[in-house]
Amino acid sequence: MTIRVQAEDFDVGAEYAAMTRGRRSIGGVTMFVGLVRDIAGGEAVSAMTLEHYPGMTEKQLAAIEAEARGRWPLDDVLIIHRYGRLEPGDQIVLVMTASAHRDAAFESCRFLIDWLKTKAPFWKLEATPEGERWVEAKESDDEAASRWDR
Secondary structure, X not given: OEEEEEOOOOOHHHHHHHHHOOOOXXXXXXXXXXXXXXXXXXXXXXXXXXXXXXXXXXXXXXXXXXXHXXXXXXXXXXXXXXXXXXXXXXXXXXXXXXXXXXXXXXXXXXXXXXHHHHHOOOEEEEEEXXXXXXXXXXXXXXXXXXXXXX
């Protein structure tokens, strides 16, 4: 398990190589890379600034990761979430899950992204031509996350 909250960008290929190197029990790796879009709600976005409380954020991400491990047989999990000022096209989040079985890898990756979107304590400030605005929680994200309610 690796969880990092960082300002720096990440190298997807290097992270994949680090996760799989020498591990022959892994049958599949699924990954999701989130990027900053240049439009949101029909308006242009020139930048997004993410804020978080160090310590609290990592603790919550670890709890979400532990929930995934309780639901699926996973060989490894990687979560990297960036903070600070990001521009359209920048990588913002990476989730990788590895398992002996593809269904576990696919489903756990989807679960982690859905729960990160709704349960991870990040605050997002978008810069638009009309000024800055805080991003509100979206009902569609809550609906996506609710599929995992037990």
